[in-house]
Amino acid sequence: MSDVNITIIDRDGVSHTIPAPTDMAMSLMEIVRAYELVPEGTIGICGGMAMCASCQCYILSEDIPLPEMLPDEEMMLDEAYNVKPNSRLGCQIPVTEELEGLIVELAPEV
Numbered sequence: 001m002s003d004v005n006i007t008i009i010d011r012d013g014v015s016h017t018i019p020a021p022t023d024m025a026m027s028l029m030e031i032v033r034a035y036e037l038v039p040e041g042t043i044g045i046c047g048g049m050a051m052c053a054s055c056q057c058y059i060l061s062e063d064i065p066l067p068e069m070l071p072d073e074e075m076m077l078d079e080a081y082n083v084k085p086n087s088r089l090g091c092q093i094p095v096t097e098e099l100e101g102l103i104v105e106l107a108p109e110v
């Protein structure tokens, strides 16, 4: 089992650096849920289908390679609130070894 360390700033501005497993096919959204960094029911509402934007986060680290945005994610972010140039949907980012050191901030609840 191999973990990467990810720093997630929650919606109250509290920073959590947590180990995230790379071998369990989890997304960044699922990590936030697993660690209960936000109240239940406020993230992952669509089940990770890029259809709700409840998992929106801001990518604060610039040197971490992330997967390209697919059309579904792009379309959802076009319609979402509080979108910034560094917005991504956490459900569309699988936890892989490349994410070591990633820093993200969760977007406000909508």
Ligand code: FES
Binding pocket: 029, 043, 044, 045, 046, 047, 048, 049, 050, 051, 052, 053, 054, 055, 056, 076, 089, 090, 091, 092
């Ligand atoms: S969980 Fe719904 S868009 Fe990510």
